Amino acid sequence: MTESPAQGFTGATARERHPLRAIPAADWAAALESAAKEVFGAEWEEQLARFIVFLRRRISGEYSVDEYGFDRELTQRFMLAVLRPIKEKWFRVEVRGIENIPTDGGALIVSNHSGTIPMDGLMTMVSIHDELGRNLRPLGADLVFRMPIVGNIARKAGATLACSEDAERMLRNGELVGVWPEGFKGIGKPYSERYKLQRFGRGGFVSSALRTGVPIVPLSVVGAEEIYPLVGNIPALAKVIGVPYLPITPFFPLLGPLGLIPLPSKWLIEFGEPIRTDAYDASEADDPMLVFNVTDQVRETIQQTLYRLLGERASVFG
Amino acid sequence: MAERTGPGRSEARGGQQGRVLLVTGVSRDLGRRFARAAARHPNVERVIGVDVAPPRGDIGNVGFVRADIRNPVIAKVIAKEEVDTVVHLSVIATPGTTGGRSTMKELNVIGTMQLLAACQTAPSLRQVVVKSTTQVYGASSRDPAMFTESMEPRRTPSSGYARDVADIESYVRGFARRRPDIAVTVLRCANVLGPSVVSPIASHFRRAVVPNVLGFDPRLQFLHEQDLYGVLEHAVRTGVPGTFNVAGDGVLLLSQALRKLGRPVVPLPRRLVGALGSMARQSRLGAPDYSPDQLAFLTYGRGVDTTRMRSLLGFEPRYTTEDTVVDFADSVMPSANRADRALAALESRLTGAPGD
Numbered sequence: 321m322t323e324s325p326a327q328g329f330t331g332a333t334a335r336e337r338h339p340l341r342a343i344p345a346a347d348w349a350a351a352l353e354s355a356a357k358e359v360f361g362a363e364w365e366e367q368l369a370r371f372i373v374f375l376r377r378r379i380s381g382e383y384s385v386d387e388y389g390f391d392r393e394l395t396q397r398f399m400l401a402v403l404r405p406i407k408e409k410w411f412r413v414e415v416r417g418i419e420n421i422p423t424d425g426g427a428l429i430v431s432n433h434s435g436t437i438p439m440d441g442l443m444t445m446v447s448i449h450d451e452l453g454r455n456l457r458p459l460g461a462d463l464v465f466r467m468p469i470v471g472n473i474a475r476k477a478g479a480t481l482a483c484s485e486d487a488e489r490m491l492r493n494g495e496l497v498g499v500w501p502e503g504f505k506g507i508g509k510p511y512s513e514r515y516k517l518q519r520f521g522r523g524g525f526v527s528s529a530l531r532t533g534v535p536i537v538p539l540s541v542v543g544a545e546e547i548y549p550l551v552g553n554i555p556a557l558a559k560v561i562g563v564p565y566l567p568i569t570p571f572f573p574l575l576g577p578l579g580l581i582p583l584p585s586k587w588l589i590e591f592g593e594p595i596r597t598d599a600y601d602a603s604e605a606d607d608p609m610l611v612f613n614v615t616d617q618v619r620e621t622i623q624q625t626l627y628r629l630l631g632e633r634a635s636v637f638g
Numbered sequence: 639m640a641e642r643t644g645p646g647r648s649e650a651r652g653g654q655q656g657r658v659l660l661v662t663g664v665s666r667d668l669g670r671r672f673a674r675a676a677a678r679h680p681n682v683e684r685v686i687g688v689d690v691a692p693p694r695g696d697i698g699n700v701g702f703v704r705a706d707i708r709n710p711v712i713a714k715v716i717a718k719e720e721v722d723t724v725v726h727l728s729v730i731a732t733p734g735t736t737g738g739r740s741t742m743k744e745l746n747v748i749g750t751m752q753l754l755a756a757c758q759t760a761p762s763l764r765q766v767v768v769k770s771t772t773q774v775y776g777a778s779s780r781d782p783a784m785f786t787e788s789m790e791p792r793r794t795p796s797s798g799y800a801r802d803v804a805d806i807e808s809y810v811r812g813f814a815r816r817r818p819d820i821a822v823t824v825l826r827c828a829n830v831l832g833p834s835v836v837s838p839i840a841s842h843f844r845r846a847v848v849p850n851v852l853g854f855d856p857r858l859q860f861l862h863e864q865d866l867y868g869v870l871e872h873a874v875r876t877g878v879p880g881t882f883n884v885a886g887d888g889v890l891l892l893s894q895a896l897r898k899l900g901r902p903v904v905p906l907p908r909r910l911v912g913a914l915g916s917m918a919r920q921s922r923l924g925a926p927d928y929s930p931d932q933l934a935f936l937t938y939g940r941g942v943d944t945t946r947m948r949s950l951l952g953f954e955p956r957y958t959t960e961d962t963v964v965d966f967a968d969s970v971m972p973s974a975n976r977a978d979r980a981l982a983a984l985e986s987r988l989t990g991a992p993g994d
Binding site: 373 | 779780781782783784786789851852853854855857888889890891893894895896897898938941960977978981982984985988989
């Protein structure tokens, strides 16, 4: 701006009304600089420059995603960073048995599912990343990838469709894959049935582990059942919208958006001893009896661990 | 299979005799350029280009025969010229100037049936190469991340180009069973991009403002035009039979591709994008029309596994998916890089170095 600020105040009337014209450019610069110092600290120029390099790379598309659409940079720098305070401050997640996850190579984490929305999956992702430095690759239902935005974020965070092709491809490539075999039956079950494991699908996850010879790590999550206690459901409306259930909690939809805040329950998550599958032949993956037996073994381990962890937790919000 | 690709045969053919190629679909750019390049190859004696319409550009040494592959004249051409290799490139994705959808279907499906019928009775024929497309896998939310050649589409396409290709491939499989002495290679190519390529996806990217489906960021794979000629040439030269996915390395998200191209994006609900396409068609603006197949592709994307292309076919594309888009980007004027320019200016001021 070439004109002096004084002219701006005494001169033209039409220009005066423009809010940006009333503040001299030097003041803008000073304000921006102090704001930059506030956000990036004393080394703000360098920090900001680094941030801009990051921003430019994102804007010009100069980043890479893997074949499933996993955006490692976005997940680690943004998504996990947002979830971390929720894990540490809100749910105070206590992680046990992290040593049961192999530090490299393929492995299948099998977990119970609860909480109306898949918060348990997100917390497991942050926990594994922070404790072990590995990225959990969740397998999600078809519905997740059919939904706009949700499906998009899920793929960028490393998820892919729960089908044997993708599961086995990931496991063969040495990824750490997470499955929640209860699916919507588990996550959308009423509060009165909390911590009662539902049917474990058809055991497809066991077949995939057998075929690829990777260990199955059972995971028991305590705390997610209480974040949105599901006391009711509107099946008719859910059917219209095309979702498996439409939750009613004590606070939702009663309190509107406020009802979306999860209750701050105390979480305990425990990774159990890995169940090895490399002793079996890959062809035994088609033996239904073996698949049922291993499925039952995993399910029973998780159920027993859930009961034990519930006994150890002082109270729901302890 | 082994003796068909063995040295004995290629010697007999590659020696003094030289090969005789019949290339269909030479009125379109890809077919014409491939035929012209093939005619220059030292091992090739002559190339005969066939199409319903004359080629629009220079065809070099290619002998052009104006014939409709939908009628039996083609059999006479194959017999008279003693063709040993047929390269079938006339499977078209858009009706273009040929007329409506029904003409396109007839050209694609009936044309292929007639061509294969002519091939079946030709004693001189040794090899058939068919350019197919990865669109046979469809695109849906239930798709596996990477399709291998043995996987079926999750939803069988009921209409359009994908349906044509599915039909064509089943005829080709039937033909390969009936003439086991002929090496039949089916190349399922990813979307071809290149500075001069005209295709639905290329025109989509060339628009000044690109509409995309709100809330979706599909994974895409591309094949560079040069690699398409490369893989056709490779298939003709080696004669490896089978079905192969062909695509550049890596996947790119649609948002990344559009940023590399410097295109501004308008996210619209899926139905609106479809409506916009048909509106554009009715108003004859020359804007691309979005078929249900394309709309599904722009929503869910698609990935194909190219392990067999490398290990069995032995072909290595020169351009990755990303290189292909970057090369294509050079041919389109960026219409939105203001944000990047502003950031670059800021960066150079902060670091004291000139921004790149």
